Amino acid sequence: MIPPDHPRYRSLVARERIAGCARAGVVSLEGIAAHGRGEAFDYLIGERTTESAHVAEKTAAAFLVSAKNPVISVNGNTAALAAGLVRDLQQASGAGVEVNLFHRTEERMNLITRLLEENGVTVMAGKAERLLPLSHDRALCLRHGIFESDVVLVPLEDGDRCQALRSMGKVVITIDLNPLSRTARAASLTIVDELTRALPQITRFCRELPVEQSAKFIRECDNNRFLKSALQEMEANLAHALD
């Protein structure tokens, strides 16, 4: 038990949730380390949604509600931390939800699908095929899911897969706290924010954003600008800590 008066209670609880889901087989050991790296960058960004991330979240909503076949790709960490938030976003955006794992086993696929379904997510079913331009099982996805999607939201993604999806001409939206990662650089739109802060905002904007504003956000989307803002924010926070 983490004492509730611990100053970093919220962060430690999330870490325990990741650890608990690793024990249950939902999260991989590599996923735990990746979570830790995210925590560090969240620290640097001030553990809050920046103005720039706020705009990125509106832009993500604009892409999702304007898409023909939007899909949310869910991995172990996303399911562990945000199954209920994925359900809300699915309802607000009408997106399909596909489970897609870097460390893919049938057991983990089933565990994660069950966790999502228990939280009210409708999970796409079917036989995965090797349809992505990647080696081995990382090429696997559903034909009527990620393969045929035009807009994919892939929170906490691997860099290779992000690039592969882009090379297929898709709009790839990622949620990644590290603005220097290959994923962040390769995506069409990177939301530099923590997953459980970002998802409810995207959901809200899917419901609230007027159609004419959506077109404007899509037109003005500039991923480099979002990454630069995040780096500047981190730099400013470091400078502030120096005062």
Add this chain to the structure above:
Amino acid sequence: MIPPDHPRYRSLVARERIAGCARAGVVSLEGIAAHGRGEAFDYLIGERTTESAHVAEKTAAAFLVSAKNPVISVNGNTAALAAGLVRDLQQASGAGVEVNLFHRTEERMNLITRLLEENGVTVMAGKAERLLPLSHDRALCLRHGIFESDVVLVPLEDGDRCQALRSMGKVVITIDLNPLSRTARAASLTIVDELTRALPQITRFCRELPVEQSAKFIRECDNNRFLKSALQEMEANLAHALD
């Protein structure tokens, strides 16, 4: 297998070692996340020992060789990554080594003690008592170990325990890649460097530093200055990424 000429070889080997030790029960799942966090900060500092960390390592050696009862407090991550380096430092400094865990179970205490002993560390034994000003089992330590020490080296420490040790009047030296952490701020001396780079340096300086220089390093120790240098280094690296 990771190729030894990979630019991030050391980091990737350490990550595999942490995952392997987690499977064996030495490293807690929470410890993997903490390791990931460290990786992110190490990336920002350039994965090398800065000039400032070099001075901090000399200062740590000065404190250890001048102490009456120096103790090295070892947790799962430290044992996993650096059991042999702890042995070297124990031999060079004459410090006692006490196993002290945030996620404390008898099984992990025994596993870690065995791992250290297999690597030639002499581990302090005895019955732990609740002697630290902390709640529950986090108060546990050995009376003739950490409780009676004047200088404690606690690599990769929890912020609460660092503060508790300080409140007992001890000199607390930590090795922490996050210069913004509560541990880093609360410690008497923070070495912002990666564990397996820092320990051999401290060991070397324990052997090489002349006594009269030790006094000078102790007198001039300014933890804020070390933290500032690390922050400046990270800020410069972020600014460089923005170019």
